[in-house]
Amino acid sequence: MPAPWIFLIVLALAAAGYLAGRLRALAVVGGDIRRLHSLPGYYGWQAAMLAALPALLVMGLWLLIQPVVVESRVEGMIPEAAQGASLSLVMTDVRRVAEGLDLAVSTGVMSAAEATGLSADGTIRATLGKLGVALGSGVTPEVLAAAKALRTAEATGRGAMAAVVLVLALAGVAYALWRIRAEYRARNVVEAGVRGLLLLASTIAILTTAGIVLSMLFETRHFFAQYPWWKFFFGATWSPNFRGGSDLGILPLLWGTLYISFIALVVSVPIGLFAAVYMSEYAGRKFRMVAKPAIEILAGIPTIVYGLFALITVGPLLRDYFAQPLGLGASGSSVMTAGLVMGVMLIPFVSSLSDDIINAVPQSLRDGSLGLGATRSETIRQVVLPAALPGIVGAVLLAASRAIGETMIVVLGAGAAAKLDLNPFEAMTTVTVKIVSQLTGDTDFAAPETLVAFALGLTLFVLTLGLNVLALWIVRRYREQYE
Known part of the structure; x- marks a missing residue:
């Protein structure tokens, strides 16, 4: 399931949780709002937050970590003899072949079974050329096998992410509804959650800056391991x-x-x-x-x-x-x-x-x-x-x-x-x-x-x-x- 669909489903569950939370709070006190500690809207917002925030947080972390894990596994499948001058160039071809296979299946050029059973012959090259997928080199058996493994791992990861995120959203709604009582301090919980969101928003710029600096520092360290720093800073050519x-x-x-x-x-x-x-x-x-x-x-x-x-x-x-x-x-x-x-x-x-x-x-x-x-x-x-x-x-x-x-x-x-x-x-x-x-x-x-x-x-x-x-x-x- 594509990530945008999962995101929309989570938002829909949050909206449903908001309505269910309001109705549940009113039902607990028989419609007498005066018996509630907080206004009914706070109970609804509590259910919506518990449905959306944990699920979306896990989804965001999953989308960040999954590509790193999948590509590291696929890189291990490529033998050194197939890497040639650069592993990055080989991985670029692997990603392009995987995208081409996905495009071929989605447009009906070939079935999923045909894409799985393809071999590195003229058929795959002709199919990719028809779809406008440009490759830096030919489709070798190693590249095709890695592309198939990449497609399979990404599909498995997307399915697992959808299951985990949706289960978390449903569990959040259920837990929020179970906690609703007349004396439950829903307003305090919602305000604490909003303060947490504001704190998270205020740290995004700091974390982004730190990430940019660290990424440049790591790559710069690799550069100075191969090229003298004094020639870089004081060289006039x-x-x-x-x-x-x-x-x-x-x-x-x-x-x-x-x-x-x-x-x-x-x-x-x-x-x-x-x-x-x-x-x-x-x-x-x-x-x-x-x-x-x-x-x-x-x-x-x-x-x-x-x-x-x-x-x-x-x-x-x-x-x-x-x-x-x-x-x-x-x-x-x-x-x-x-x-x-x-x-x-x-x-x-x-x-x-x-x-x-x-x-x-x-x-x-x-x-x-x-x-x-x-x-x-x-x-x-x-x-x-x-x-x-x-x-x-x-x-x-x-x-x-x-x-x-x-x-x-x-x-x-x-x-x-x-x-x-x-x-x-x-x-x-x-x-x-x-x-x-x-x-x-x-x-x-x-x-x-x-x-x-x-x-x-x-x-x-x-x-x-x-x-x-x-x-x-x-x-x-x-x-x-x-x-």
């Missing part, structure tokens, strides 16, 4: 080669990332901050109602559109009117192209947040400054902006993080050349672009040329963390003057 002899120095990528981000911030921060000051302190209500949504539209434009704008319009314009006349280059892809377009994209991140923060400054500060004889501009410069500085720093930090993580604009606007150069009209690249390029296609996850992507990602994480620490230091230093 980026030249990956899957055949061997790679130079994987991060300095050119880090320089391109910081260079493009710096230009983007030079464009976005002044324009966004000045726009925020004007809209919050000078603009009329009608103009503000039109200007602020118009600026925020920039944040909703897909980055691929910005990339095309950089490739078709901004790049040729800078090349024809600035780079070539000044003798600084003849390429439309450059740091300046990506930085300018990215800066335009970041304007709403700075302006909208800064506008909200400036508007949150108490009006009493403005009135006190004006009452002491300061002009409006002096009040903004010496009172409003310092008071709003923590929020403005947060807006700039958000824009900087967005610039560091941008990929599509850099691909189309700055090129893919990894080099150290001060010329802003030369093509360069960033860390994120190389992460994508190293993980694109059927790559060998045991090779340092692929594992380097995780080291690059961990470096970006540490860089962003450093920006956050710097922002907190600035905020604390200046906030003390206004508390």
Whole structure:
């Protein structure tokens, strides 16, 4: 049974448990609500929670653990002679063959018995080709046997999961109905359950961050076991080669990332901050109602559109009117192209947040400054902006993080050349672009040329963390003057 169906059935059982709990509570006291400790709805919600929460928790854990267990067993079925250069590539073919067999059975191309009895001959290859399943290599007997075992194990796991989850849901409803008494404190139980859900929701971000960091740390450790760390952090050449002899120095990528981000911030921060000051302190209500949504539209434009704008319009314009006349280059892809377009994209991140923060400054500060004889501009410069500085720093930090993580604009606007150069009209690249390029296609996850992507990602994480620490230091230093 598919997981979405199980999820809907559990929700239906929870809804039925809610109705049954209400009716059971009313029946226990003969319809006299005053004899109940809690309102009837609490008894219903208790039954719904006991039906849904344990079942869905087990279902979520099952969906996370089952693929790991099944694939580890299937990998053990593949002999070393069939693994070739990479087990990951063989497992990719195994998964594709298993998906192709499932698709063939579901569409009626073959029966379940025929799929089970197939051999690694032209029939299976012709069937998969007809269904549009692309394989990296031929369907060997080992791959086909592993694919069949994968299908069988996944089907068995889904069936067992459905049985366990539905039994848990039914048992939860039955247990909740059995506990209902006139003196039963259902409200306390429901509120405790809601507090638990809120606690779980508040820890999701922390657990997700921890999972991301740990996954990058483990893979980065594998990378540094094969490639010297000093060459990675201090190497000035980026030249990956899957055949061997790679130079994987991060300095050119880090320089391109910081260079493009710096230009983007030079464009976005002044324009966004000045726009925020004007809209919050000078603009009329009608103009503000039109200007602020118009600026925020920039944040909703897909980055691929910005990339095309950089490739078709901004790049040729800078090349024809600035780079070539000044003798600084003849390429439309450059740091300046990506930085300018990215800066335009970041304007709403700075302006909208800064506008909200400036508007949150108490009006009493403005009135006190004006009452002491300061002009409006002096009040903004010496009172409003310092008071709003923590929020403005947060807006700039958000824009900087967005610039560091941008990929599509850099691909189309700055090129893919990894080099150290001060010329802003030369093509360069960033860390994120190389992460994508190293993980694109059927790559060998045991090779340092692929594992380097995780080291690059961990470096970006540490860089962003450093920006956050710097922002907190600035905020604390200046906030003390206004508390």
